[in-house]
Amino acid sequence: MEKKTYRDFDTYLKEFPDENGYFGRYGGRFLPDELIPAFEEITNAYETICQSAQFINELRRIRREFQGRPTPVYHCERLSNIVGSHCQIYVKREDLNHTGAHKLNHCMGEGLLAKYMGKKKLIAETGAGQHGVAIATAAAYFGMECDVYMGVVDIAKQAPNVTRMKLLGARVVPVSDGAGTLKEAVDAAFNAYLNEYHDAIYCIGSVLGPHPFPKMVRDFQAVIGIEAKEQFTEMTGHLPDAICASVGGGSNSAGLFIPFLSSPVDIYGVEPLGRGEKIGDNAASITYGKVGRLHGFESYLLQDEDGNAAPAYSIASGLDYPGVGPEHAYLHDVGRVQYVTVSDDEAMEAFYMLCRYEGIIPAIESSHAVAYAIRYAKEHKTGSILASLSGRGDKDIDYVVDNLGLGEKYNLK
Numbered sequence: 001m002e003k004k005t006y007r008d009f010d011t012y013l014k015e016f017p018d019e020n021g022y023f024g025r026y027g028g029r030f031l032p033d034e035l036i037p038a039f040e041e042i043t044n045a046y047e048t049i050c051q052s053a054q055f056i057n058e059l060r061r062i063r064r065e066f067q068g069r070p071t072p073v074y075h076c077e078r079l080s081n082i083v084g085s086h087c088q089i090y091v092k093r094e095d096l097n098h099t100g101a102h103k104l105n106h107c108m109g110e111g112l113l114a115k116y117m118g119k120k121k122l123i124a125e126t127g128a129g130q131h132g133v134a135i136a137t138a139a140a141y142f143g144m145e146c147d148v149y150m151g152v153v154d155i156a157k158q159a160p161n162v163t164r165m166k167l168l169g170a171r172v173v174p175v176s177d178g179a180g181t182l183k184e185a186v187d188a189a190f191n192a193y194l195n196e197y198h199d200a201i202y203c204i205g206s207v208l209g210p211h212p213f214p215k216m217v218r219d220f221q222a223v224i225g226i227e228a229k230e231q232f233t234e235m236t237g238h239l240p241d242a243i244c245a246s247v248g249g250g251s252n253s254a255g256l257f258i259p260f261l262s263s264p265v266d267i268y269g270v271e272p273l274g275r276g277e278k279i280g281d282n283a284a285s286i287t288y289g290k291v292g293r294l295h296g297f298e299s300y301l302l303q304d305e306d307g308n309a310a311p312a313y314s315i316a317s318g319l320d321y322p323g324v325g326p327e328h329a330y331l332h333d334v335g336r337v338q339y340v341t342v343s344d345d346e347a348m349e350a351f352y353m354l355c356r357y358e359g360i361i362p363a364i365e366s367s368h369a370v371a372y373a374i375r376y377a378k379e380h381k382t383g384s385i386l387a388s389l390s391g392r393g394d395k396d397i398d399y400v401v402d403n404l405g406l407g408e409k410y411n412l413k
């Protein structure tokens with residue numbers, strides 16, 4: 001595909017995705033016939049309702065009064081000094097968004113859409129439980145029922161999030177098929193949606209799945225980049241030289257990146273290298289995947305020798321999905337975003353550094369973006385990089401301390 005520069009992205013949002021949900025060759029809607037009407041209904045509702053002034057104003061009010069937005073941009077001065085380069089590191093504090101991560105940005109948008117559509121229930125899948133907690137929060141806010149499909153293996157591993165969802169009034173539906181993890185939970189949630197779409201809408205956890213979800217979730221998450229661009233410019237008088245974000249399914253990254261696409265800013269998507277390059281040791285779908293289909297859309301996908309979705313691994317459970325949002329596949333191919341990798345070990349070093357030097361405990365997912373910002377600062381010596389701090393790390397501390405202690409091996413000052 002022809003390489004594009006930032007100047008080619010002026011009219012990007014009007015053109016991508018096209019009306020069938022394609023970003024170049026990626027995306028689309030690959031579904032059994034019975035499910036098409038349900039996704040058509042959401043697409044039509046989204047395209048009309050979400051443009052209305054009433055919807056936009058109500059969502060703005062929710063963002064301000066319930067979510068606590070705008071979240072700040074913060075200059076990590078001490079971290080930048082300790083890294084020892086003149087390049088300055090900034091973070092966009094999505095960890096301060098209500099529920100502690102960016103996921104609520106699209107869940108509140110989808111909940112509000114459901115309300116305008118007259119639906120009474122939100123259906124979702126969850127892996128580590130972060131998306132489940134966000135959707136349960138939205139359901140409580142809007143006074144809707146909520147069914148969250150979750151693999152039995154994940155239910156056993158993620159007890160605190162299961163408790164949170166139940167406290168918020170959601171029903172956690174155990175899925176025992178196959179490996180009993182995220183992939184089976186998505187399949188089960190699709191099936192439930194097929195039977196219940198008259199009364200319910202389905203809310204996927206990232207910029208994934210059949211059209212219109214990659215577009216809709218991106219649009220709701222773009223609040224991250226819209227705010228960050230304005231805040232950074234106000235703080236410094238110019239744009240950052242570079243921005244970066246972790247890429248699991250790709251929603252916090254798409255949200256940060258989109259408003260910067262047509263600006264002279266280098267953009268880096270950070271994929272999890274996990275333990276290494278071998279299949280099963282990482283979740284870097286763009287770096288190591290091939291084009292394929294999963295969960296109703298086409299994109300880069302980690303695959304085994306037979307072309308089936310391969311197991312994905314990252315120390316950050318929010319990043320271990322074998323595919324990636326189709327828009328990222330496109331932005332990779334046209335060269336507008338560079339996709340780099342950060343290992344478990346580098347992410348953990350950044351985790352401890354942000355705790356110790358800035359007083360912020362980041363999610364391990366977000367630590368991947370911070371680790372890349374540190375690497376960039378060392379390599380570039382001057383300028384600035386803004387990283388998406390997609391979530392807080394409270395959920396991770398027991399695991400971290402049990403497995404890696406207080407970070408003794410990293411030689412913190």
Ligand SMILES: *Cc1c(COP(=O)(O)O)cnc(C)c1O
Pocket residue numbers: 101102103130205206207246247248249250251252253318319363365366390391392
């Ligand atoms: C879920 C999650 C991610 C990864 O999801 P994306 O869709 O790639 O953004 C990253 N950070 C946090 C804190 C998460 O909860």
